Amino acid sequence: MTASSPAEPNAPILLEARDVVKHFPIRTAQGRQQVRAVDGVSLKVRTGETLGLVGESGCGKSTFGRCLVKLIDPTSGSVLFDGEDITHMSRRELRSRRTGFQMIFQDPYASLNPRRRAAATVEEPMRTHGMGTDQEIRARAIHLLQTVGFDESYANRYPHEFSGGQRQRLGIARALALSPRLLIADEPVSALDVSIQAQVLNLLADLQEEQKLTYVFIAHDLAVVHHIADRIGVMYLGELVELGGSTEVYNNPRHPYTEALLSAIPVIDTDTEVRERIVLTGDLPNPIDKPSGCAFSPRCRYAQDICRVEKPLLQIQLDGREVACHFPVATGAK
Amino acid sequence: MSEPLLEVRNLRVSFRTRTGTVTAVDGISFTVDPGEVVGLVGESGSGKSVSMLTVLRLIDNPNCVIEGEVLFKGNDLLTMSDADLRSIRGREIAMIFQDPMTALTPVYTAGWHISEQIRAHEKVSKKAANDRAIQLLTSVGIPNAESRVNSYPHEFSGGMRQRVVIAMALSCNPSLLIADEPTTALDVTIQAQILELLRDLQSEFGASIVLITHDMGVVSQMANRVMVMYGGRLVEAGSRLDVMREPAHPYTWGLMGSIPPTDGTRAVRLAAIPGAPISPSDSDRDRCLFAPRCTFATDSCRPQPGLIEHRPGHSDACIIPFSERAQRRTEALAPMRART
Helix, strand or coil, rough: CCCCCCCCCCCCEEEEEEEEEEEEEEEECCCEEEEEEEEEEEEEEEEEEEEEEECCCCCCCHHHHHCCCCCCCEEEEEEECCCCCCCCHHHHHHCCCEEEECEECCCCCCCCCHHHHHHHHHHHHHHHHCCCCHHHHHHHHHHHHHCCCCCHHHHHHHHHHHHHHHHHHHHHHHHHHHCCCCEEEEECCCCCCCCHHHHHHHHHHHHHHHCCCEEEEEECCCHHHHHHCEEEEECCEEEEEEEEHHHHHHHHCCCCCHHHHHCCCCCCCCCCCCCCCCCCCCCCCCCCCCCCCCCCCHCCCCCCCHHCCCCCCCEEECCCEEECCCCCCCCCCC | CCCCEEEEEEEEEEEECCCEEEEEEEEEEEEEECCEEEEEEECCCCHHHHHHHHHHCCCCCCEEEEEEEEEECCEECCCCCCCHHHHCCCEEEEEECCCCCCCCCCCCCCCHHHHHHHHCCCCCHHHHHHHHHHHHHCHHHHCCCCHCCCCCHHHHHHHHHHHHHHHHHHCCCCCCEEEEECCCCCCHHHHHHHCCCCCCCHHHHHHEEEEEEECCCHEEEHHEEEEEEEECEEEEEEEHHHHHHHHCCHHHHHHHCCCCCCCCCCCCCCCCCCCCCCCCCCCCCCCCHHHHHHHHHHHHHCCCCCCEEECCCCCECCCCCHHHHHHHHHHHHHHCCEEC
């Protein structure tokens, strides 16, 4: 069995984000301020591919994911699904488009209604969208439960009777109910044990192959993203700092932040010597008061004067990679 | 061979519940030598935290039945008086908890947490304790320790809070540090900082560390010796290199196969372990507990296979003949073949 094959380079663009910005206004002792959660992210997702988004907590990846499916309204910018701008649609128009894109949430405990049985959870989106008679809907719900590995006896159980990994599979069944073309998965495996995480990743890979799904996979674990995604976008403080092919980004990071993020992965070490690593100093800066120039400059080991003054733009490099850095790490250097 | 610092003998922890007895820890024995870092790996519910909480007698639930011996420098912690235990707990043995959000009291400052612990064990003035707190905060890498000592937990980020917890644990210069998933709640970059800090402090202070984690990667970065737990039992134990290079137990293979490869190749599918971890309330315990999830299980997996030392210092509890292990391991990890 093969997992997701890399999407055709010329496959049609299914999802496009154009300069998406999300600022949350807050009141502080200093008066009204803006939390700049997402600060101008543009990217395209082609049909059939998996785009992975990585970054530390607080980098805006989840907020961006929610903007993509319009669970929250972006402050500015637009999201195009299948060529149509969904950010400025009426609720009624949007509702009919929602069958095309669904979301898998991080916390399998909070995202399921504890008073609703498994089958009813999966049936709900189909009822909302009037997809057939009661019998048809029930039959499809059972089929979906089987798709994610539950036999019929699970249909009448409540969420508390499921383990974490099972709940996450239930969440996946619900997301599949409307036969979407795009799934936004927001940290779908980070709450799970490693062995269960591997099961869910395999399930997602199988589903993608069978149903030709397109994924936007949000996670903080670069190893997991590298495993599942065809392309990786790295986010830092609400901005995309690097975007490129999964293998290329993982094996040859060009942005200093990606380089540090990769070096932080605890690799199973079979060498006698523990290898040297780049340890980032300090924490993520406050998204209310972002550093001037390049947002990463205060933690960057290559930072020079220009980095603190002038903000680097996301530019296509010679190798086709998009990197927002004045001094990208050289190709081939590791 | 020097005297072990900690020796756990046949430790068994069970809880009486409404639905029957639940065995969380099922007869584990191990030692920790002075200056050694031991990694205890397993999934949620494998009994790794409960076994270490028992070592410090931190479980006082009346429905909890603890059997066995926990010898620290030759004295049994399980039978000693509360007063004696109090002089060891926090001073000789310190603990770092998983969640730095809940390990600190929100209404007291960072400095208070550390001074309180110092003053509980040593006769020093408040001033001296506060100075020690500042020193400790500096040594765990908190900038401006003189002013941060008066900050409250909510004024610190997650990584900084974990540093405060580590400073607390180190305050009385313990000879054994139990770290219960110290980095699980943190981002990878912050995790790398904390692991580096623990490594530095370990070489500086020379304390032994028992590191509880579910992450094989973290263990391989830190530990001298690795113990793998499943269903409350040890299924494999050995030096870091032995266990990482030639893991012997099928459960360890599964744990390693569940992690996406980090060598730059991309696997087609992961060699996941089928099924769910065994429930501690499962009463059928006279067998290899991993058998229901194991591809190689046979009728001979019953009764329970003992922990056998196949090579010096590397033992495991599995009936597969040791000579066949390498072959089986390759089979088990086969689904991990690289993408073409």
